[in-house]
Amino acid sequence: MYDRIAIDDVEPRDIEGIEPALLPIGLELKPERMRPSVWHYDAGEKNEYHRQGEQEELYVVLDGALEATIERDDREVVELTTGDVLVVPPESWRQLEAIEESRVLVVGAPNVKDDAIHEE
Template sequence: MYSLIDPENADTREFDGEAPTLLDIGSNLDAERMRPSVWRYRKGEENAYHRQGEQEELYVVLEGTVDVTIEREDRRDVVKLTPGEVLVVPPESWRQLRAAEESRVLVVGAPNVEDDGILEE
């Protein structure tokens, strides 16, 4: 069995006035082991600085450019992602995505754990 969806037909979810707008493709695809979504950013928008409890996250830029700040132990990097580039971030690394221009990013978290994000206090 397989599932297919056009992300533009997925349910849209907002985060109480925070960026990004989430296209919830995962619930439409009935994914069991991963949690896919498409994040839609306006220029200059950024998501909350966070890390994950269990999820490893894969980011694929579909359009636009995003700067990803990643912090591990004593090191902080900013990685510029352009269309087609792929980045994987382990759960324990703090991260934040900021759109340099209007952008869409495919985000896949695994395992499929709901509300796994941990925000900085």
């Protein structure tokens, strides 16, 4: 069996105090082993600087351009554009900031409740 949905048919979900806008495709598809979402960034928007407790995260830039700040031993900033794919292990700190309006597919695995850890 399989499940299918068009990203443009998913209603955005506003989460208080969090940018960018979230398209909760995982809530629609209900996968067992991964936690997918699509994030829509306006130019200049960024998510919170964070790392994960368990989840490895895969980022696929669907359209736009962003800067990804990643820190484990060293801090590195990489530019991501349409079609780029990035995997970040749970223990690495990360943040995405939109250079221009962008959409990013984010897939976390395993499928656990949001286990983001934010800087104090």
